[in-house]
Amino acid sequence: MTLPNALPAQADIVIIGAGIQGCASAYYMAKAGMKVVLLDKSRVAGQQSSRAWGFVRVQMRDPDEIPLMEEGKRIWRGLEAELNADLEWNEGGALYASGSQSIAAYREKWFESAKSFDLDTRLLSVAEVKSLLPNLASPIVGGLYTKSDGHAEPRKAAPAFAARARDLGATILEGCGALSIERTAGRISHVVTEWGDVKTGLVLLCAGATSWRLLQPLGILLPQSFVRASVARTNILPPITDAAFVGDGIAFRRRSDGSLNIASSMHGDVDVTLDHIRLTRWYWSAYRDSAKGLTLHVGGPLLRDFAKRLPWQDGAQFPAIGDREPDILPAQQRLRDAVKLLERAFPTAGRIGLAEQWAGNIDTLPDGIPVIDAPSNLPGLLVATGFCGHGFALGPVIGKTMHALAQGKETGFNLRAFRLSRFAEGDVKQPLSIW
Numbered sequence: 001m002t003l004p005n006a007l008p009a010q011a012d013i014v015i016i017g018a019g020i021q022g023c024a025s026a027y028y029m030a031k032a033g034m035k036v037v038l039l040d041k042s043r044v045a046g047q048q049s050s051r052a053w054g055f056v057r058v059q060m061r062d063p064d065e066i067p068l069m070e071e072g073k074r075i076w077r078g079l080e081a082e083l084n085a086d087l088e089w090n091e092g093g094a095l096y097a098s099g100s101q102s103i104a105a106y107r108e109k110w111f112e113s114a115k116s117f118d119l120d121t122r123l124l125s126v127a128e129v130k131s132l133l134p135n136l137a138s139p140i141v142g143g144l145y146t147k148s149d150g151h152a153e154p155r156k157a158a159p160a161f162a163a164r165a166r167d168l169g170a171t172i173l174e175g176c177g178a179l180s181i182e183r184t185a186g187r188i189s190h191v192v193t194e195w196g197d198v199k200t201g202l203v204l205l206c207a208g209a210t211s212w213r214l215l216q217p218l219g220i221l222l223p224q225s226f227v228r229a230s231v232a233r234t235n236i237l238p239p240i241t242d243a244a245f246v247g248d249g250i251a252f253r254r255r256s257d258g259s260l261n262i263a264s265s266m267h268g269d270v271d272v273t274l275d276h277i278r279l280t281r282w283y284w285s286a287y288r289d290s291a292k293g294l295t296l297h298v299g300g301p302l303l304r305d306f307a308k309r310l311p312w313q314d315g316a317q318f319p320a321i322g323d324r325e326p327d328i329l330p331a332q333q334r335l336r337d338a339v340k341l342l343e344r345a346f347p348t349a350g351r352i353g354l355a356e357q358w359a360g361n362i363d364t365l366p367d368g369i370p371v372i373d374a375p376s377n378l379p380g381l382l383v384a385t386g387f388c389g390h391g392f393a394l395g396p397v398i399g400k401t402m403h404a405l406a407q408g409k410e411t412g413f414n415l416r417a418f419r420l421s422r423f424a425e426g427d428v429k430q431p432l433s434i435w
């Protein structure tokens with residue numbers, strides 16, 4: 001338990017948000033000797049970073065992200081040794097079974113677009129899929145496989161980064177929200193927090209789905225939204241595959257105890273709030289294109305959101321904090337359906353029970369790729385947010401990249417596609433997927 005008097009008066013960098021981006025960045029920066037203050041309005045990895053499936057994949061990733069992810073996988077391979085922690089890293093590959101010609105064609109199109117990156121991804125014939133998944137009973141027309149992909153345990157990764165960052169001298173404060181990022185003479189000068197001010201010349205904003213709230217007062221446009229995604233953990237099952245699997249409407253990965261993290265691979269929920277309505281023009285086509293996969297809930301969530309904004313409500317005067325611990329309910333029927341699909345796809349697994357269910361709000365941007373930037377028009381500001389449902393895997397490489405940007409060094413990557421200004425410029429491409 002940290003106390004308000006633990007807030008340092010000054011830091012080399014203040015990191016806002018202790019998800020995997022914030023914790024990994026804090027680690028690499030503290031390791032390089034920077035005086036780091038990492039703040040979270042709630043707790044380390046309380047949001048997306050502990051709720052993810054745990055896939056670490058280059059497969060079906062936006063081509064702009066592929067160089068980052070390839071380097072990211074290299075880091076993952078040595079991460080347990082580097083952090084001296086069990087992260088349940090399993091380089092079991094990513095295997096997507098295609099159940100129809102249209103799904104196969106969609107994946108083949110991605111495969112063609114990724115050819116120039118020299119990945120170890122392969123299109124598989126039906127026989128090749130069957131040889132990797134001898135117990136698969138679903139009808140398939142082929143598959144996509146990347147042997148060097150893998151998976152890890154989200155509940156362990158960000159906390160392990162945080163623990164090592166703390167060992168190296170980083171100050172990590174839970175329950176301490178950032179209220180605003182302040183400038184003096186055009187440069188970042190301090191962060192106003194719930195516990196007081198911290199002077200700093202550098203701020204890394206990685207506050208997940210609510211990052212936009214801290215940018216808005218700076219006059220910076222970030223059309224960030226969110227989609228609710230549900231996950232369950234099964235009972236311990238006979239081994240099916242070590243690969244991160246997608247097919248027949250489900251996605252799963254095997255945890256080290258033999259249970260599976262399982263989810264619908266096709267369905268998410270949008271709890272429509274006033275902010276979703278405000279951002280309609282940015283998301284209209286993405287919602288339309290994924291209409292079969294996204295269920296819009298209009299009514300209860302909108303009324304609750306409206307009520308929370310009434311001026312006399314707790315927290316309404318601190319928009320940067322919003323909901324400190326949002327109550328995100330899993331779509332239970334969808335998860336029960338996913339279990340039925342799993343039993344049908346792999347009958348040898350026997351009868352499958354659910355040990356646990358949860359959900360998380362995936363932060364989205366209209367072009368399906370994050371912001372990774374140190375915008376030159378606001379010296380001292382760094383932003384890493386909007387990871388659109390695939391930022392767990394990128395966490396370690398983003399930590400290294402943000403450290404390089406903080407030091408004004410070359411990152412080794414072309415980050416142009418991830419610049420913050422693309423939204424104000426109207427240079428926003430069609431997404432591969434927004435979540």
Ligand SMILES: Cc1cc2nc3c(=O)[nH]c(=O)nc-3n(C[C@H](O)[C@H](O)[C@H](O)COP(=O)(O)OP(=O)(O)OC[C@H]3O[C@@H](n4cnc5c(N)ncnc54)[C@H](O)[C@@H]3O)c2cc1C
Nearest residue numbers: 017019020021041049053054055178208360390391392393
């Ligand atoms: C159900 C689900 C499945 C997913 N599956 C995968 C997967 O298989 N593979 C993959 O790569 N990715 C996956 N993702 C996406 C991945 O989890 C996210 O992209 C990643 O965790 C984002 O990390 P983050 O650090 O940016 O944000 P978060 O983990 O959301 O952390 C942001 C933090 O900022 C804090 N914060 C917010 N506002 C403030 C403030 N004002 N002051 C201080 N702190 C603040 C919050 O409390 C929170 O702790 C999944 C996500 C979900 C929800």
